[in-house]
Amino acid sequence: MSGVLPAGVPTDLLVGGAWTAGEQGDFAVLNPSTGDEIARVPRAGQGDVARAVEAASAALPGWAATAPRERAETLRRMYELMIARREDLAYLMSLEMGKSLTDARGEVTYAAEFFRWFSEEAVRIGGELRTAPSGANRILTFKRPVGVALLLTPWNFPAAMATRKIAPALAAGCTVLLKPAEDTPLTALMVGKLLAEAGVPDGVVNILTTDRPAEVVEWALADSRVRKLSFTGSTGVGRILLRQAADRIVNASMELGGNAPFIVLDDADLDAAVEGALLAKMRNGGQACTAANRFFVQEGVAAAFADKLAEAMGALRMGPGTDEDTQLGPVINAKQLDGIAQRVEDSIAAGAKVRLGGVRPDGPGFFYPATVLTDVPRDAPVATQEIFGPVAPIIPVADSDEAVRLANGTDMGLSGYVYTGDLARGLRISERLEVGMVGLNRGLVSDPAAPFGGVKESGLGREGGYEGIEEYLETTYVATQW
Structure with missing residues (x-):
């Protein structure tokens, strides 16, 4: 089996619940242990991005209105599916990324745990009721999902970096566009397949593969329906993305380089x-x-x-x-x-x-x-x-x-x-x-239960922990009295 792509691994885009070819041809995924090609996946075009945004936007009201317990149980099923398929996922990661099977098995367990953790956080989204210091009114706050989220993930942890973003986004009621790294798209596509098996509705998770990431990101961020950007990668790319996000004041989270x-x-x-x-x-x-x-x-x-x-x-x-x-x-x-x-x-x-x-x-x-x-x-x-x-x-x-x-x-x-x-x-x-x-x-x-993130030029915001779901929520304040 060594070097062979396992059966059942998707090699198409996931848009609106359908697996489809891209508009701009395809590109090769290599095995870094040999340099040999193991698969070809689509290069998403502008129309593919537009259809993905449309699908995510159309699915947003229904998913956001889904009962927190129902969202939680869907995420819990995803956790169980990943654990059940651990060996398949580990082999796939080792094949396309090169990490040892020991490291890959550990990553699957770590990646799956984000679904379990945020399945528990989905039912704990809260608000507050306070009295204004003047006594003139009450201060009522509640949380709502940010909206359609664009998630950009790196190649080094192709499962965990995807689940660390997808899980809190879905728990909060957001819908997502995931763009995995060009070196390791297969694991992300397999995660998308398992999410569908877990019961995530069509359009809630869309996956766009490309070896021209700047184009896809530019097209997605130009659409006013995309309200969240979450990126894990280099500080240099993070600076560029923050400038792009600033054009429409898109809510941005950045997990960047380290030293x-x-x-x-x-x-x-x-x-x-x-x-x-x-x-x-x-x-x-x-x-x-x-x-x-x-x-x-x-x-x-x-x-x-x-x-x-x-x-x-x-x-x-x-x-x-x-x-x-x-x-x-x-x-x-x-x-x-x-x-x-x-x-x-x-x-x-x-x-x-x-x-x-x-x-x-x-x-x-x-x-x-x-x-x-x-x-x-x-x-x-x-x-x-x-x-x-x-x-x-x-x-x-x-x-x-x-x-x-x-x-x-x-x-x-x-x-x-x-x-x-x-x-x-x-x-x-x-x-x-x-x-x-x-x-x-x-x-x-x-640790999925701990806030992951840095200071200075290593990023903005936190992933995981109690803090992780807040990155995908907005606060509404209502002034009232009775």
């Missing part, structure tokens, strides 16, 4: 820190916005930490994502591979020392080995740019103050990690870090 610091202090349990580093750095092969990007290690333990981390990362088995024994799959495409290799080469030229890896292998596929760099200059590319790959640059620091100063010395502020044997010390550092999320003696921060 996560991983701080190891001299009182840390180094074995626990290495275990956490493997999660924070190597989950999904380092291709995560939350991935540890810069390792600030106190000088007294820097050498020992580097030895232990290099040993652990060097033991990972690299191979095709769909192979059961693979622990490190390929990166997503040739462009990404070239970028990682160039940043490593430039950093070595700047003075970084190679402790592990650092040389791209020959052969098919887009592979880069687990790499540990030590004595990394603070202005080296791997210390200043998001790597998005299996490279761990270690930067010695004198103390926690220097670690925090360097950690905050970036325009990004998504996540950070701190390892110390003193909980109070760790909490003080967590408060000082300019990030939206902190893993304190823990290498994993993502």
Whole structure:
């Protein structure tokens, strides 16, 4: 079965409940483990976008008026379907994205959990009744869905990034247009098929595939019926989208790039820190916005930490994502591979020392080995740019103050990690870090029940948690008295 697209995976657009070809031909989806084509999917045209917006707009009144319990039960069925189809979905993700089957299975469970979490939040959408301080009137508030939402998702978590947006949107009563990344559209299309099986009405979820995303987004945002934009991706693209959203004052949520610091202090349990580093750095092969990007290690333990981390990362088995024994799959495409290799080469030229890896292998596929760099200059590319790959640059620091100063010395502020044997010390550092999320003696921060998002140029708004559904709701205030 390796390398073969499973039966039953859709390869058409989903518009108004119907699977249909696109207006502008199609494009290839590649297996990054081999570089071979595994499928072709439609390139959506302007008419396809218009029909999708029309379908979502037509379905909006009925879905918004559906009883919260009914919406909740539909989402719960979707959760159960995803869990039941976990192996199929995991294999599909490994095939089109390259992640290991272990990572892919974990992602399916994580992705499905958003439907369970927001099925429970759907019935808790509330409002308030207060008395105005003057006593002249009552202040009544209630929530309503924003409307038609345009959801733009990245390639690195093709299931979870879709469900993290679809689930709260549907729970709130919105209808959606989903545009998945061109590298990984198949998982999103499979999610659309399962949503129909779960009972989501026609037109509530529409999926548009394309390798010309700027066109699709421009056409969709030009339609006055699209009232919400949610994007996960690079900060550079996020800036462009915010400018476009500003033209019609479209409600926008942005989950953008990261440059996560991983701080190891001299009182840390180094074995626990290495275990956490493997999660924070190597989950999904380092291709995560939350991935540890810069390792600030106190000088007294820097050498020992580097030895232990290099040993652990060097033991990972690299191979095709769909192979059961693979622990490190390929990166997503040739462009990404070239970028990682160039940043490593430039950093070595700047003075970084190679402790592990650092040389791209020959052969098919887009592979880069687990790499540990030590004595990394603070202005080296791997210390200043998001790597998005299996490279761990270690930067010695004198103390926690220097670690925090360097950690905050970036325009990004998504996540950070701190390892110390003193909980109070760790909490003080967590408060000082300019990030939206902190893993304190823990290498994993993502949880559907927690608010996910960053500060500074890492984004606007939060996904998941109690906060996640608020991104798809508007508040109406009524002044009244009796």
